Amino acid sequence: MSILGITMAWHSSGRAPLALTGYDRPMAQGLPVFTVFLASPGDVVEERAIARDVVRRLQFDPFIQRHCSLRLVSWDEPAAPVPLLASEHPQHLIDDVLPRPGECDVVVAILWSRLGSPVPASPHPSGTAAEIDDALAGRPDVLIYRKTAEPTVALGAPDILERTRQYAAVRSYLAGLAESLAARGRGMFQEFGSPTDFRTLLDAHLRRLVERRTRSRPAAEAGRAERRWDTSRSPYPGLVAFTTADVDCFFGRDREVDALTARVRTTPLTVVLGASGSGKSSLIGAGLLPRLAALDGPTRWVTPTYDVERHVWHGPRVTPTGVGADPARWPAPVPDVGGRALVFVDQLEEIFGPPCAGYRDAFLDHLVAVADHGPATVVVSLRADFLGHALQHEGLARHLQAGSFLLGPPDLAAITEIIGRPAAVAGLRFDRELPEQLLIDARREPGRLPLLAFALNELHQRRSDDRLTAAAYAEIGGVAGALGRLAERTFGALPEGVRAEFGAVLGRLVAVDEVGGPVRARASVAALCTTAERTALVDALIAARLLVADATHVELAHEAVFRGWPRLAQWIDSVHEDMLTLQRLRRAVAEWLQSGRDTAFLWPQPRMDATLAAAGRIGAELRADERSFLRPEAERLCDELRRSGLGHRRRQEISVQLARLGDRRPGIGVAADGRPDIEWCRVPGDQPLWIAKHPVTVAQLDAFRRSHYRPDVDGVPTGLEKTAPNLPATCSRREAMTFVSWANKGRTAGGPVVRLPTRAEWERAAGGRTYPWGDDWRDDHANTIESGLGGTLAVGMYPAGAAPCGALDMAGTVWEWCDDESAPGHRVPDDLHLLKGGSAWEKAATCQVTGGRRMRGDVARDDAGIRLVLVGTP
Structure with a gap:
């Protein structure tokens, strides 16, 4: 039976087609209609699709549009299907609905490995054979094509015997058909090997038949057929890819x-x-x-x-x-x-x-x-x-x-089709020699298709009526220059403030691939259009078809923009190293995420600083995971210190790492005026009292020593040469008092006063409990002899051991000098000085809030330091 009927009914035959396919277009009256009937069994599906495509494209041929109109009919066409009822044989329904093959102008039959199913009460071996015989008995030209490729079938296929019988039936039928054609002197028999060969043959044969049929007929006086192409639409898509909507102008x-x-x-x-x-x-x-x-x-x-x-x-x-x-x-x-x-x-x-x-x-x-x-x-x-x-x-x-x-x-012939045939579909004409110039220029350009498509689209924008002109081609700069000239015209017409956002916008739309070459990157509209100037630049580039956008994202129309716009190419070259830096960042982030955010995969701070600087220079939009990866190392280390159960040895490592980074935490360094940068914690109580969050650090004591002593005369060590600046400083009682005096210099009379705390003030700040954090000892809350470290760490390494007011290291670390304060009714000798808090060399019990130690004389201890209080409001 016939699987597909495609008809273009000749109006003079007196019979109009009964079913039309979706290829049908409105036609002006007065043009004859050419009819083609396609007969084939069901084993040449691809060739039937090619036949449809050939006929569809012929509809846009200028000669055919002038002399006839084409209408396609298919029994299984979705737009007008033949209703196949279960109660009737499909061939009977097709014969009732579609024109008979003998009434058409051309019948095309395709055979391969099947002849088709027999039709009840018919002398013909199959529906396809019946259609061919009907055509030979009528007036059509008959074109018979045989596919020569060997059919394949699995040895275990259940229908292997039927398929073998069908193949033999085809060979027998074709032998008899050849004799019939020779006897009648009508029809043509042609073999083909591939679908492409079939396309070439059918296209050429149908064109010749249409020309022969219409040669003796003058062009219709009623006027040409109504133009089928929307003249406002370009048949050349420019930089964007062809889609299913562009099938009518996709050639080559x-x-x-x-x-x-x-x-x-x-x-x-x-x-x-x-x-x-x-x-x-x-x-x-x-x-x-x-x-x-x-x-x-x-x-x-x-x-x-x-x-x-x-x-x-x-x-x-x-x-x-x-x-x-x-x-x-x-x-x-x-x-x-x-x-x-x-x-x-x-x-x-x-x-x-x-x-x-x-x-x-x-x-x-x-x-x-x-x-x-x-x-x-x-x-x-x-x-x-x-x-x-x-x-x-x-x-x-x-x-x-x-x-x-x-x-x-594409080869030379294909590029010729790419240039010429879409213009014919849209009813456009080229100036003489312009297609040849386009062909020459296109073959000179690497990656020529997008640049050629862009130039052709620009020609369409500048067409003169229905002509694509050589003058317009020269104006746009040819295939090589069209994209760059349009981009520069667009960019140059923008205000200076908008042009200044070039790097900020393009930096989000360009990335580098694994080998360092530029590639397109999509950016969200919200992230890209953050200012009026950036929005104006994006809108202008979209209007120029250099960018494409949907409701949420923007990207470059094609990678050809990298080559075709010199300004962009030069900018990419100037920031190439920064782009490579970001590419390495994203690869490192992926590895970090795959590791479960293992800190071993993180970069050192100098490398992170360089990467952040690179991102800033090109306005790159960093994702949340990238920002997390680039978070300052010191911040991540301080977060780790707050983790429950963190061991003493890891705290020691963090202490060293922070010192290496140049510890910039508040309250442990020196202010711009050269004096200690103290972070104060308010102590609850009736009297205004503030206590330093940290003991005085080596950096702060060293600033005092450099200011107060002459090392070459006094012989006082400066400290920094021997130890880390973020460690707690140690000194004698006398030096502690001198440091206090220096810290008070420049303060307004009657204002707040800095001094050493009294016993009562120190214990009040520590919270009045057994330990600063509570009544029970916690091993991970303080650095005492139980830690096994045998020395001090940077201040603030035990944030969980904070006193209620927020002061750190009030248990362990170093003893802290206090003011000499006697208990009521008990006088302390003048040379016996109070120390509170314990140190890294003391047992936990010694470091209780109410505990303490007195030292006679002015002995400088390696475990005694300073903590300041401020009386008044800082």
Whole structure:
């Protein structure tokens, strides 16, 4: 039986077509209509789709548009299907609804390995044979094509005997048909090997037949057919890829579309590999997807489609940066009953760029799982220079062995079609010699397709009526210069304040890949358009078609902008090292996250500072995990100190690390005026009292010594040469009192006074409990002899041991000199001085709040230091 009927009914025959396909367009009255009937069994699905495509494209041929109109009819066309009832044989319904083959102008029959099913009460061996005989008995030209490729069948196939019988029936029928054609002197028999060969033959034969049929007829007096192309729309998409909406103007890749279609029908995951600008996305979007959707065999393909009015894809088409970190956000492929869905993953190279580092493996795992376990076939576009990275993923590498489709640059004939045939579809004409100049210029440019498409689109913008002119081509700067000239005109017309945001905006839209080359990066509209000036720049570049945007994100229209806009190329070169720095950051962040945020993967502070500076210079937008990774090392170390159960040895390591970083915590260094930078803690009570959060540090005592002594005369050590500046300072009682006097210099008379605390003040600040933090001893709250360290650490290494007022290290670490204060009724000798708090060399019991020690004379101890109080308001 006939699977597909495509008719273009000649009006003079007196019979109008009974069913029209979706290819049909409104026609002006007065033009004859050419009819083609396609007969074939169900084993040449791809060739039937090619036949539809050939006829559809012929509708846009200028000669055909002038002399006739084409109408396509198909028994299974969704727009006008033949109602196949279970109670009747399908061939009977087709015969009742569609025109008879003998009434048409051309009948095209395609045969391969099947002749078709017999029709009840018919002398013919099959419906297809009946249609061919009806055509030979009528007036049509009959074109018979036989596919010569050897059919394949599994040895264990349940229908192997029937398929063998069908193959023999075809051979027998064709032998008899050849005799019939010779006897009648009508018809043509042609063999072909591949779908592409069939396309070439059918296109040429139909053109000649239409020309012969219309040669004796003058052009219709009633006027040309109503133009089918929206004249406001360019047939050249510019930098953006062709989509399913552009199928009528996608030319030059028929051979590749045929080969890719055959590959995808038998391969669960196909990767289209090609250089940047080779047209990978267009081949899939405007070639493969429409072709699969047009196949009408037993498997119905459900493919993504592009909504040209809303500028969005419908169906499972994704990009790595568009989906984000959660592959579950992929649109679910939902095939028809008995159908097959196709998932289109465009620009897979994005997954190997910095923005996707955190979810690269999860994305690729999901992609491979879809192909391995269904419910869909996967087609991927990938830049060839990322093939090595793709092979690092085990599952993807496995599919690449059988599913790689290599796309090279178009040849001379293909570029000629790319230039000329879309113009013919849109009813445009070129100035003489302009197509040749375009062809010459395009072949000189690497990655020529996007630059050629951009130049052609610019020509369309500057057309004169329906002409694309040589003057406009010279004005835009040709293929090589069109993009750069438009970009500079757009940029130069903006106010200076808007132009100044160039780096801030482009820095978020450009990244570098694994080998250091520039790649596109998507940026959120919210993050990019933070000021009126940046918004104006983005809007201008979108209007110039250099950027593309959806509701939430913005990106460069194509990587060709890197080469075509000299200003951008020069800027990228100037910040290349900064971009590489950020690329290394994102790789390090990915490793850090995979390790469970292990601190061993973090960078030292100088490297983090350099990376932050690089990000600032190019206005890079850092993600939350990147900001966390670059958090100052000192802050992370201080956070670690608050962790419950942290050991003494790790606190010792942190003490050393903070000193190496140049410890900048408040209250442990020296202020800009050279005096101690004291962080005060308010002590609860009736009288205003403030106590220093930390004991006086080596850095603070050293500032005093440098100011107060002459080392060469007094012989007093400065301290910094021998110890870390963030350790607690130690000194004699006399030096402690001298330090207090120095700390009070410059204070206003009658104002707050700095001094050593009395016993009562010290104990009040410590909280009046057994220990500053409570009544029970906590080993990780203080540095005493139990720690086993045998020495002091930087101040503030035990934040959990804070007193209620916030003062640290009031137990252990170092003894602290206090004012000589006698208990009521008891006089303390003048040379007996009070120490409170204990030290790192004392047992825990000695460090109780009410404890203490008195020292006779002015002995300088290695475990006695200073803590200040301030009476009054600081």
